[in-house]
Amino acid sequence: MNPPSIQNPPSAPDRGRYMQEVLRDIDALEHMLEEGLLETDVRRIGAELELNFLDSNFAPAFVGPEIKTELNDPALTSEFARFNLEMNARPSLLAGRSFADLHRQIDETLEKVRSAAARRDCHVLLTGIIPTLSDEHITPEALTPEPRYQKLYDIRRKLKGEAYEYRIRGADELITRDSVALFAGCVTSQQCHLQIDASDAVDTYNWAQLVSGPVLAACVYSPLFLGKRLWHETRLALFEQAADTRRPDNDIMRRRPRVLFGESWLKRTVLELPQEDVTAFEPFFTYEGAPDPLQEIKEGRVPKLTAWSTFNGSIYRWNRICYGVLDGKASLRIENRILPSGPTVVDMVANAAFWTGLVAAMPQKYRNLPDQIPFDDAKSNLFNAARHGLDSSFRWIDGATHTARELILDELIPIAREGLTQASANPEDIDRYLGIVTQRVDSGQTGARWMLDSYTQLLAKGKADEARTAVTAGMVARQESGNPVHEWSPVEQAEAGNWRQRNGTVRSFMSTDLVKVRTDDVVDMAAHFMEWKRIGHIPVEDHEGKFRGIITKDTIINHMIREREEAGSSRASDVMLADPITIDPDTTVTEAIRLIVEKEITSLPVVVDDRIVGIVTERDFVDVAESLISELEDATAS
Structure with a gap:
């Protein structure tokens, strides 16, 4: 018997031959149901x-x-x-x-x-x-x-x-x-x-x-x-x-x-399911060369119904x-x-x-x-x-x-x-x-409830990425213990690992809930966002969502000094720092700190495929340092 043949999707002749075999299999299944086989x-x-x-x-x-x-x-x-x-x-x-x-x-x-x-x-x-x-x-x-x-x-x-x-x-x-x-x-x-x-x-x-x-x-x-x-x-x-x-x-x-x-209850026969599927869906796969199932039944053999089984495997009820x-x-x-x-x-x-x-x-x-x-x-x-x-x-x-x-x-x-x-x-x-x-x-403690409760509690104490890591680490540890989920205790942040595991790369602590503006937004919008959210950096994207630059308090002040008369009508593209230094999520903390110090900048946009996925600021490094110092003090005390 030939193995399944997968095409992109099957050509018309192959589709015709294959669907003929699928229909033949369904007919054979109907015969087996009627005859009690x-x-x-x-x-x-x-x-x-x-x-x-x-x-x-x-x-x-x-x-x-x-x-x-x-x-x-x-x-x-x-x-x-x-x-x-x-x-x-x-x-x-x-x-x-x-x-x-x-x-x-x-x-x-x-x-x-x-x-x-x-x-x-x-x-x-x-x-x-x-x-x-x-x-x-x-x-x-x-x-x-x-x-x-x-x-x-x-x-x-x-x-x-x-x-x-x-x-x-x-x-x-x-x-x-x-x-x-x-x-x-x-x-x-x-x-x-x-x-x-x-x-x-x-x-x-x-x-x-x-x-x-x-x-x-x-x-x-x-x-x-x-x-x-x-x-x-x-x-x-x-x-x-x-x-x-x-x-x-x-x-x-x-x-x-x-x-x-599904769309309805079965009424008369289980064959309603394959009949509906063949009516509604094109085949993804072809499987040719299987024996005639009705002939196999006549000869006392049990058919495998391979053509229909292959088709059925591509419909995910x-x-x-x-x-x-x-x-x-x-x-x-x-x-x-x-x-x-x-x-x-x-x-x-x-x-x-x-x-x-x-x-x-x-x-x-x-x-x-x-x-x-x-x-x-x-x-x-x-x-x-x-x-x-x-x-x-x-x-x-x-x-x-x-x-x-x-x-x-x-x-x-x-x-x-x-x-x-x-x-x-x-x-x-x-x-x-x-x-x-x-x-x-x-x-009431399903796996989902345990996960949501643990994650929400961790979010109140730290960054989302660190919380997800701790939850995942907690899942692994509790799964390996073998205790059923209704007995699981909440996750502790320390389960994410030591300082290097939690904060070895900027992915672990970069801010991902970003306030952004577009290149043609007025500068006044960015200024208000900064004041309302108490932030000092706003990424700028174009209308396709691609990262184009960053606005800081300094770039706004400098622009207002240079362009006093036009400042009120200025756009984000006029004020932003174009082509700033960027990093990717796997940049190490050491490299990120080096860039901040050497380039005398206050932030590092985290960019993947021309899209900003996060931002790291001087303030984030203070939080990381605080986490490290706290861990070292705990280790010394113990």
């Missing part, structure tokens, strides 16, 4: 875990491909970004010690990965989004150096264009333009699989959709991105926007995004129906994609047990959901959970609105317990893992 009365679970690598300063480390090559472990596969890897657990029957076995599998593989990372002076972090991610980590160099990832990036770029606009609003607001593919590499998840009976697939899938919101509310863990406090599970919004290949100038309102929850063959038997499973990676292995296994038990149980009253609750309520529930975590409320089948904690603790945890009990899961494992979810929800 899919495995029944068997529950299997599986899991995929995406993880991140950090360097010694807790910034993303581009070591994923090298660690994968070194370990040569079939459980490890590449991910989009070089600072990621994916870990795959073996499928197992839902019974006995299946969750303890899953826990052990992850621990054993993770220990190998941690050891390989440690040999490179790196850490492993489980989370939905790395808090210390910055623009410099989202570059073409971050893309995993495998042809399929580069081709997928090229496909998306050709369909969408060079840049995407991202808009996500939380406590802060993110509005930016950047590369489609590379933002998609910033999110890492835990994917849970549950084999289901084909005869009950419609009700089971609908039920999985309904519980998505409450399950996510209990598990959120990605509230920070590019220094912004956004959704409790920002990963959902970021991935949806990053993988959206629609163009605004190409009838966007009538087409669906490639990452989706948050709950996805998948087909597979194991031990010569074909089956359907639900792949849950809503959960983030982390915070700890025990938290992730608890999340898997919660979701699995829920979906496996499905009480009778939750059948026929299309007759009981609008689909839009289930969809709103999911995104409310992503935005607010356990602070959200949900519309339910009784027509009432329930708080997340009330619904999870009073209704869903008992259902999950019943589902695991019916599956003959080990009672001690049920108590352990569902107990963790119960305590997390009861305490």
Whole structure:
């Protein structure tokens, strides 16, 4: 059988041949459903875990491909970004010690990965989004150096264009333009699989959709991105926007995004999902040369349905129906994609047990959901959970609105317990893992809540970059301790490391919340900004956002002395110091101080690709010196 062929996008002839095979696979699946050829009365679970690598300063480390090559472990596969890897657990029957076995599998593989990372002076972090991610980590160099990832990036770029606009609003607001593919590499998840009976697939899938919101509310863990406090599970919004290949100038309102929850309940058959997808989406990939599945069935063989499975893999439903063959038997499973990676292995296994038990149980009253609750309520529930975590409320089948904690603790945890009990899961494992979810929800401390509380407290004491580093370092330390997130203590600033680790480069303490003016703004505007904000420096940009110069109190005074009569009508471009000395974020403190002293200047704009990303002033060095002196005094006292 030929391997998948990826083109940019497939040519018309290749597309035609490939889609013919996809349709043939869907017809074969329909035949298998009608004839009862899919495995029944068997529950299997599986899991995929995406993880991140950090360097010694807790910034993303581009070591994923090298660690994968070194370990040569079939459980490890590449991910989009070089600072990621994916870990795959073996499928197992839902019974006995299946969750303890899953826990052990992850621990054993993770220990190998941690050891390989440690040999490179790196850490492993489980989370939905790395808090210390910055623009410099989202570059073409971050893309995993495998042809399929580069081709997928090229496909998306050709369909969408060079840049995407991202808009996500939380406590802060993110509005930016950047590369489609590379933002998609910033999110890492835990994917849970549950084999289901084909005869009950419609009700089971609908039920999985309904519980998505409450399950996510209990598990959120990605509230920070590019220094912004956004959704409790920002990963959902970021991935949806990053993988959206629609163009605004190409009838966007009538087409669906490639990452989706869905638009309606299933009504008659699970085949409605592949039918909708083939109708709505162009293929990214082609796969030719697979045997005729209907002919294979006639000859007593089990088809792999490779063409449709390949197509299905390019549609990112948050709950996805998948087909597979194991031990010569074909089956359907639900792949849950809503959960983030982390915070700890025990938290992730608890999340898997919660979701699995829920979906496996499905009480009778939750059948026929299309007759009981609008689909839009289930969809709103999911995104409310992503935005607010356990602070959200949900519309339910009784027509009432329930708080997340009330619904999870009073209704869903008992259902999950019943589902695991019916599956003959080990009672001690049920108590352990569902107990963790119960305590997390009861305490209100999800990973996202812990992160936001710690970050906000640190912001009140220091710079944002230093706070993100401390939070990330705290996540690594607590993850390695193995204690579930509801037991985590707040982060202390000292966890960011010693003085050199915290302040070795200007990135750690530069001011990034900048007040700026444009070249054609009146000088009086800059003067008022300085007075109002009590600052002595204002960067000047052109209308394309490129850095053009800087205005200081001295440049304003000097201009007023020289141009007394024209000063009132002067523009920023008339007053600014053009082409000032600039630095990049990785400039060392020593070099920055040398420039300040030797050049007799009061500030250093921090510039990347003609755009100002921060500024360092004399005052910032006073703060750094104070931090160093305080640390030295503490060390002497101890």
